[in-house]
Amino acid sequence: MSTDIKKLENIASQVRRDVVRMVHGCSSGHPGGSLGCADYFTALYFHVLKHDPAFNMDGKDEDLFFLSQGHISPVFYSVLARSGYFDVSELNTFRKINSRLQGHPTPHDDLPGVRIASGSLGQGLSVAIGAAQTKKLNEDKQLVFVLMGDGELQEGQVWEAAMYAAHHKVDNLIAAIDVNGQQIDGPTEQVMSLGSLKAKWEAFGWDVSEMNGNDMTDVVRGLELAKNKTNKSKPVMILMQTDMGFGVDFMMGTHKWHGVAPNDEQLEVALTQLEETLGDY
Amino acid sequence: MKKYTFTEKKDTRSGFGDGLAEAGKKNDRVVALCADLIGSLKMDAFKNEFPERFYQVGIAEANMIGLAAGMTIGGKIPFTGTFANFSTGRVYDQIRQSVAYSGKNVKICASHAGLTLGEDGATHQILEDLGLMKMLPGMTVINPCDYNQTKAATMAIADHEGPVYLRFGRPVVPVFTDPNQKFEIGKAWMVNEGKDVSIIATGHMVWEAILAGEKLAELGIDAEIINIHTIKPLDEEAILASVKKTGCVVTAEEHNRLGGLGDSVAQVLAKNLPTPQEYIAVDDSFGESGKPSDLMVKYGLTADDIVKAAQKVIKRK
Numbered sequence: 001m002s003t004d005i006k007k008l009e010n011i012a013s014q015v016r017r018d019v020v021r022m023v024h025g026c027s028s029g030h031p032g033g034s035l036g037c038a039d040y041f042t043a044l045y046f047h048v049l050k051h052d053p054a055f056n057m058d059g060k061d062e063d064l065f066f067l068s069q070g071h072i073s074p075v076f077y078s079v080l081a082r083s084g085y086f087d088v089s090e091l092n093t094f095r096k097i098n099s100r101l102q103g104h105p106t107p108h109d110d111l112p113g114v115r116i117a118s119g120s121l122g123q124g125l126s127v128a129i130g131a132a133q134t135k136k137l138n139e140d141k142q143l144v145f146v147l148m149g150d151g152e153l154q155e156g157q158v159w160e161a162a163m164y165a166a167h168h169k170v171d172n173l174i175a176a177i178d179v180n181g182q183q184i185d186g187p188t189e190q191v192m193s194l195g196s197l198k199a200k201w202e203a204f205g206w207d208v209s210e211m212n213g214n215d216m217t218d219v220v221r222g223l224e225l226a227k228n229k230t231n232k233s234k235p236v237m238i239l240m241q242t243d244m245g246f247g248v249d250f251m252m253g254t255h256k257w258h259g260v261a262p263n264d265e266q267l268e269v270a271l272t273q274l275e276e277t278l279g280d281y
Numbered sequence: 282m283k284k285y286t287f288t289e290k291k292d293t294r295s296g297f298g299d300g301l302a303e304a305g306k307k308n309d310r311v312v313a314l315c316a317d318l319i320g321s322l323k324m325d326a327f328k329n330e331f332p333e334r335f336y337q338v339g340i341a342e343a344n345m346i347g348l349a350a351g352m353t354i355g356g357k358i359p360f361t362g363t364f365a366n367f368s369t370g371r372v373y374d375q376i377r378q379s380v381a382y383s384g385k386n387v388k389i390c391a392s393h394a395g396l397t398l399g400e401d402g403a404t405h406q407i408l409e410d411l412g413l414m415k416m417l418p419g420m421t422v423i424n425p426c427d428y429n430q431t432k433a434a435t436m437a438i439a440d441h442e443g444p445v446y447l448r449f450g451r452p453v454v455p456v457f458t459d460p461n462q463k464f465e466i467g468k469a470w471m472v473n474e475g476k477d478v479s480i481i482a483t484g485h486m487v488w489e490a491i492l493a494g495e496k497l498a499e500l501g502i503d504a505e506i507i508n509i510h511t512i513k514p515l516d517e518e519a520i521l522a523s524v525k526k527t528g529c530v531v532t533a534e535e536h537n538r539l540g541g542l543g544d545s546v547a548q549v550l551a552k553n554l555p556t557p558q559e560y561i562a563v564d565d566s567f568g569e570s571g572k573p574s575d576l577m578v579k580y581g582l583t584a585d586d587i588v589k590a591a592q593k594v595i596k597r598k
Contacts, residue, residue: 057354058354058355058356059354059355060355060356064354066351106382106383107383107384108382108383108384115354116350116351116354116379116383116385117378117379117382117383118378119378120374120377120378122343123343123347123375123378123379124347125347126343126344126345126346126347126348126350126351126375126379127347127348127350127351127354127379128351129347129348129351130347130348130349130350130351130352130353130354130359131351131352131354131355132351133336133348133351133352134312134351134352134353134354134355134356134357135355137312137333137334137355137357138355138356140355156343157341157343157344157347157375160339160341160343160344161341161344161347161348163339163341164338164339164341164344164348167339168336
C-alpha cells in the first residue's frame with residue numbers, strides 16, 4: 001500500500017471518530033450514511049479536489065463539491081474542518097443552538113465550504129449541473145462534484161436533472177451515488193426498488209462507472225478514472241458501493257443507524273474501533 | 282383626478298421579454314432559463330441575441346430552479362421563465378431550500394398569473410403565488426401594472442442582489458406608465474393624490490383603480506390611488522401616509538383574498554393605524570375557464586367593484 005493511501009486511511013479514521021462523537025454530542029444526527037461515505041469525502045478533500053479553504057462562494061478556478069443528501073452533514077463538516085475551512089473545535093457545536101453547523105448544511109449562516117442548502121432530497125444534482133454550466137460560461141476548467149444517496153433517487157427531480165445534463169452535454173461534472181441499499185424505512189429493495197442503476201443512468205446518456213466506496217485504493221482509482229472521463233461530451237456518474245455504518249461493526253449494513261445517535265456505552269465501543277490519528281476535536 | 286391616457290395596449294409579458302433582452306445587453310452575467318414556454322414568456326429576443334446564455338430546460342420546472350441556484354455560483358444572474366403556477370406552487374420547496382434559504386441571486390419570472398390567463402382555467406390560474414412567495418424570508422415580490430413598468434422592473438431586478446419573484450400576465454392591457462420610468466424596488470408610485478379614500482392596487486388592477494378613480498370623481502369622491510408594484514418589501518411609509526389622510530382603504534389585486542397585497546396592507550394598518558379596509562380580490566376560490574374580461578366581472582375584480590368598495594368603506598370611517 002502506498003503511503004498516500006495509508007495517509008488517507010488515517011484521515012478517514014479520524015473523520016469517522018468525528019462523526020460518531022458529533023452525533024453523540026447532540027444525541028441526534030445521521031451516523032450511518034456519514035460513516036459509509038467517509039472514504040469518499042476524505043479522498044475528495046485530501047487528494048482529488050483543487051480547492052481553497054480560504055473559501056469564496058464563487059469558487060472560480062476551483063473544483064466545487066455539492067452534497068445533495070444533506071443529512072450526512074457530520075462527515076461533510078468533519079472533512080471541511082479537517083481540511084482547514086473552520087476550526088475543528090466548532091464540530092462540537094453540531095446541531096446545537098446558535099451553531100453554523102445546522103442539522104442539514106446551509107450557506108445561510110456563512111459556514112465556509114457550504115455553497116447550497118440541502119436536506120430536502122433530490123435537489124443537489126440540479127444545482128451542481130447549474131454550477132458546472134456557469135464554469136463553462138466562465139471558461140473555468142475545473143470540475144464540479146456532487147454526491148447523492150441511493151434512496152434519494154426516488155425523487156423525480158433527480159431524473160429531470162439526469163435528462164438535462166446529458167442533453168446539454170454537461171461533461172465537467174462528476175456525480176456519485178452512495179449505493180448502500182438502505183433508507184429510513186428499510187432496505188431500498190423493500191421500500192422502493194431502484195432496479196439497475198447502471199442501466200438506468202446509461203439509458204439517460206451518462207458515462208457510468210463503479211467503485212468500492214469503502215476501499216480507499218479503489219475510491220482513489222475510481223475518482224481519478226472519473227476525472228479522465230470528463231470533457232468527453234457526457235456527464236460522468238460513479239456508482240459507489242458502500243456499507244452504511246462502515247467502520248463501526250454494530251452500525252454496519254443496517255438502516256437502523258440511519259438517523260440514530262449512539263449512547264455513551266455505544267460511543268465507547270465505536271471509538272475503540274476507530275483509531276485517533278489526528279487528535280479529537 | 283389626474284388624467285391617464287394610453288395609445289396602445291400591450292401584454293406585461295412582452296415587457297418582461299423586452300426588459301430581459303435589455304438586461305442581457307447591459308450585463309453579460311444575465312442568463313435565462315425556460316421550461317418549454319419561450320413564446321409564451323416572450324423570451325425569443327434574449328434567446329436569439331444571446332444563445333450561449335440561454336438554457337432550454339424542457340418541461341422540468343423543479344430542475345430549472347435548482348439549475349438557476351447553481352448558476353449563481355460563479356456569478357451569473359439567472360432569470361427563470363414559466364407560468365406563475367409552475368414558477369411557485371409546483372416548485373415551492375426547490376425555491377425555499379435552493380434559492381431563498383441558500384440566499385441565491387435567482388430571478389423567478391412568472392407569466393400568466395391570475396384569472397386573466399383566461400380559457401385554460403383554474404389549473405393554470407394561480408391565485409396564491411404572491412402569498413407563497415412573500416412568506417419566504419429574503420424574497421422580493423414584484424407585480425408590475427403595465428408593459429412599461431414590467432420592462433423597467435425586469436431591468437431593475439437584474440441590478441438587485443438577492444432572490445426576486447416577478448409576476449406578470451398574458452392579456453393586453455393599457456400602457457399608461459412612463460416608458461422612461463426609473464423602477465425603484467420597494468417604492469410605491471403615487472398615481473393620484475386624493476383625500477377621501479386610499480385605493481391601493483397592484484398589477485392589472487392598477488388600471489381598474491384609475492377607471493374607478495374617474496367614476497368616483499364624478500360622484501364627488503376624491504380618491505387617492507397608489508400603485509404597489511413591490512409587495513415585499515412593502516412601502517409601509519407610503520401606505521401609512523395615505524391612510525392617515527384618507528382614513529379608509531380599498532386594496533385591489535388579482536389574487537386570493539388570503540395572503541396577498543390586502544393582507545400585507547392590513548397587517549401594516551393593524552400594527553400602526555387600525556383603519557377600515559375593503560378587499561378587492563378573489564374570495565378564497567379557484568378560477569375557471571372563460572374570457573379574461575368575463576372572469577374579472579364574475580370574480581368581482583373590475584373598476585365598478587372598486588367604486589362600490591370605496592363607497593362602502595367610506596361609510597365605515
